[in-house]
Amino acid sequence: MKEFLDIALAPPTVVFTVLLVLVAFYWVLAILGLDLLETDVDLLGAVGLRGIPSSIAISLFTAFTWFLCLSGYAFLDELPWDGGPLGLLVVPGALAGGWLATRLMLNPLRYVLPEPKVPSRHDFIGRMCVIRTGTVTAHFGQAEVHSEDGSSALLQVRKPGDEALASGDSALIFDYDAEGEFFWVMPYDVALDPHKKGL
Template identity: 40%
Template structure:
């Protein structure tokens, strides 16, 4: 046990021991919900590490964990070797660099099956609903009120706010056409799909 503790807080393992503590605290915050989901967004940070396809937080965590394990094992072996101080320092430095190199290579292999969990394609946008038909879910739709259910290209459904610029007979169960989206009001302009072929232009 004493040998393990000395290796844990000795060079080179101590370099990664404190980094591992930071990583563990980060994942603990994730588990308790203290961090937002965008901490896992894949971005240029992972590409810079040569770990494209996964978030930098995942790649760095794996590199740190593997480096720590390798440097700890190396530290224990060096302790048992009882080398002179100068030789021990050189060997420990070699273990440090070797642990980083092996950990980085191992992480590149480990993240490959994880890449499909973090697709590069952007998520669905409300603008994808423009041009699609919908089913009215409220008793009326006017310039200030209305909701409808729309089905996306992936087969999923969503309830959206809808407004109409006109006097179409839009009631629950009717079919409408979403022909424009208002970013300010966060609603769709809708027209009766059966009665209107050219819904016109929404007001400014």
Template identity: 45%
Template structure:
């Protein structure tokens, strides 16, 4: 076991050993529910699209680490100059091998990974908005709404009632009119509590 640790802490594999430790710690956090594997959006670069970046990155680091471990074993006992030059070249080759193997593994994984839900205007129904125009009635109005992911949008809104709705008032979105492409809102007072 000591020889394995010595090799894992030798150049060039040591560069990726620390990255592999981070990957292992991350997946332990995911296992215990402290972190989320979808915390980073999928990456489309290098043919990794459709899979969370954490999965693609973890596989790349793991495959690269194993390839660089082989390079380290092959360079063991050679002249230090050869070890440095060969280690740098071998590390670059190991990373390329890691990327290629990851891409090959991700092809079948994409088929089993669930697709991200498609955003819809109906996602705003039930949310509170803030009126941004001087008035809102049955034919005119705009409001700002903040979605669950924290992004905000200015949307077209209408009101069926006669309650005065002016800039700064809060309202709740209760329906979406697909034909007119606007939301129906109703005034709500968030300052009163039972």
């Protein structure tokens, strides 16, 4: 046990030991419902680790790298001669091995942990909204809509036809114009809204 602690707390392994402790602390907070880290930045995709939540990918990489670094220095300590230059290869080897091991875990984890759905403007299609401008025409209008998580957004909306829509009226979002970056809406009875709780 003493030899294990000596290696785990000696540089440079101690850097990965500290990171592993932070990862463990993060997962304790996550279990308690305090999920503090999840990024949409495609940083992991740049190093070939796209496909699973970033918190899991970082945790796996840290654990594998720590284990390989610890094992590498433990192996060198058991050699009957001084490892010498071999010690300089442990950290780069652990980093490369940690990356490779994490990458090999991606395929089985993708089946267990499907990739999170990326929010899209098309998610608003089929939802009710409330008109926030005095009127809505084929060229002007804004409306407020609530998403599944309860957050609200102010959208640019347009209306075909001559039926009037005024401030406070409910309308149905039925299409999105990507070129004009606005949503098409039509008058609709709020009582028929399947997402009524979101309003």
